[in-house]
Amino acid sequence: QLENVGFIGLGNMGSHMARNLITAGYKVTVHDINENSMKKFSEDGIPTKQSPLEVSESSDVIITMLPSSTHVLEVYNGPNGLLCRGERLGPWLYIDSSTVDPQTSRKISTAISRCLLKEKKGYAESPKILDAPVSGGVPAAEAGKLTFMVGGLEEAYLAAKPLLQAMGEKTIYCGGAGNGSAAKICNNMAMAISMLGVSEAFALGQNLGIKATTLTDIFNCSSARCWSSDTYNPVPGVMEGVPSSRNYSGGFTSKLMAKDLDLAMASASGVGFKCPMGSNALEIYRKLCEDGCELKDFSCAFRHYYSGKNE
Ligand code: NAD
Numbered sequence: 001q002l003e004n005v006g007f008i009g010l011g012n013m014g015s016h017m018a019r020n021l022i023t024a025g026y027k028v029t030v031h032d033i034n035e036n037s038m039k040k041f042s043e044d045g046i047p048t049k050q051s052p053l054e055v056s057e058s059s060d061v062i063i064t065m066l067p068s069s070t071h072v073l074e075v076y077n078g079p080n081g082l083l084c085r086g087e088r089l090g091p092w093l094y095i096d097s098s099t100v101d102p103q104t105s106r107k108i109s110t111a112i113s114r115c116l117l118k119e120k121k122g123y124a125e126s127p128k129i130l131d132a133p134v135s136g137g138v139p140a141a142e143a144g145k146l147t148f149m150v151g152g153l154e155e156a157y158l159a160a161k162p163l164l165q166a167m168g169e170k171t172i173y174c175g176g177a178g179n180g181s182a183a184k185i186c187n188n189m190a191m192a193i194s195m196l197g198v199s200e201a202f203a204l205g206q207n208l209g210i211k212a213t214t215l216t217d218i219f220n221c222s223s224a225r226c227w228s229s230d231t232y233n234p235v236p237g238v239m240e241g242v243p244s245s246r247n248y249s250g251g252f253t254s255k256l257m258a259k260d261l262d263l264a265m266a267s268a269s270g271v272g273f274k275c276p277m278g279s280n281a282l283e284i285y286r287k288l289c290e291d292g293c294e295l296k297d298f299s300c301a302f303r304h305y306y307s308g309k310n311e
Contacts, residue, residue, distance in 0.1 A: 002093060002163055003027055006059030008052055008075055009098070010037040013134070014065030016141040017097070017167045021063075022046065024166035031055045051080035061093040061163065068259060069104040072096055076108050083111055088118045093156055094129040095163075097148070099256075101185065101263045102178035103270060105131035105151060109177035128156035131177065132164065133184035137252055145169040149187075151180035185267060188260040191227065192281045192298065198228040199302035202235050206306065212238050234302035243297030251297030258285040258294075 003026065007018040010032040018041070022028050029047045031054070032038050038048040049055045052075045056062055062082060066072050076082045082094070094112060096105065112129045130152035140146045146168035150157050157173050164171045174183045201224065205215040212235040219229040233239040236247075243251035261282035268275045284301060293300050 002061045002159065004029070004058060004060045005163070006031070006049075006052075006055035006062040006091065007065070008032070008055060008062065009065035009067075009071075010034070010041065011065065011067070012138050013097075013141045015040070016138070017063070017065060017146075018046075020141075020144045020167045021163070026163070026166065029055050029058050052076075052078075052082045053080045053084055056082050056090050059091045061095065061160070062091050063095045063163075064098055066096075066098040068098070069100040069263075072098050072100055072104060072108070076111065083115065089115045089127050090118050092117060092127050093160060094127065095132050095160055096129070097132050097134055099133045099184055099188075099260055099263070100131070100181055101267050101270075102131075102151075102181040103267065105181040106178040109152065128153055128159075129177070130156050130160055131180040132160070132171075133180055134168065135184070135187060136168070138250075140169075141167070147172065149174050149180040149183040151175060151182070152177050182267070185260055185264040188257070189264040189275065189278045189281070192257055192261055192285065193277045194226050195228045195232075195234060195299055196281055196284060196301055198224070198226065199234045199299070199305050202302060203305035228299070232299060234299035242299070244299050244302065248293075248296040248300035248303070251299070253295050254285050254288045254298045254300065255294040257298040258282065258289055261285055 005021055005026045005028045007028055008031045010018060010030055018028055018030055029049055030041050031049045031052060042048045064072060064075055066075060109129050112127055115127055117127055130150050132148045132150045134146040134148055136146040144167055147170040148164045148168050149172050151174050161171055174180050202212050202215060206212060216229060216233060216238050219225055232242050234244050236244045261278060264278050265282055288304055
């Protein structure tokens, strides 16, 4: 039974995910290097621990939700990290929901498969790991409506499914270790490129005298329809409740988009594959960050074109 959950990384996403697990009845113990994030949990009577190792001592399953590969490797391999005791681990299952490159997920998976369980607890002898990054952003994390893309052994995926369903609406099994991470960075690369495509087309349309609202109506019943045009429109005033209508605040930052594109490009070069559109998109998002938009939603790329900076 996966009843005792150790949750590491209580940021914008992780804090909501951990709360949803608690609401679903799991016994959750948390850790974060930020004391303030932990305090919010300890004030509600949720056990907090000072290191990943301490969390692992009282958990059947560990979930990590950390900023990047470096942080994930530190939590697994660092001093007082999840694997610092070497061969014999307590938890049976490890789930990394951070967005990282597939190589990092596979590296950790290899390290874990060399370890053994302290006690068998009725499971197979070696602990399992899943890479299970998410799509949906902070509102979906809060509402328990995330989509999980999961890589690792299918047996582990099936065991983890009820846990993932306490935090999300959809879980999709993607195949072996690293495939969840691969799916996530491919999704985000396509999203980055389509947002730029839609933004560029809207900017051109406005320069040619077509109103963005008219062009949106046309796109949304024509072949250019996509998430960036019908759900997350980048032009201020076209849709309510999206970042473009609140000066590109909230949402998914340009900095995170640049990070995800970086992962995609590094992974592509790792397998000798060229992604010209992806690398162009990365350059644009890096430039947006340098221009002071790193904490603005990534749809602010529209403003980058509309303000004439691309002349
Ligand atoms: P965040 O920066 O808000 O939270 C990360 C948390 O990890 C912080 O509380 C930080 O203190 C903690 N942390 C960092 N290093 C640590 C360590 N060594 N030990 C323990 N805790 C540590 O990030 P977030 O927005 O919650 O995103 C988390 C992950 O989810 C990222 O990989 C991100 O790309 C991905 N993601 C984010 C969104 C989004 O909209 N924010 C959407 C989908 C996926």
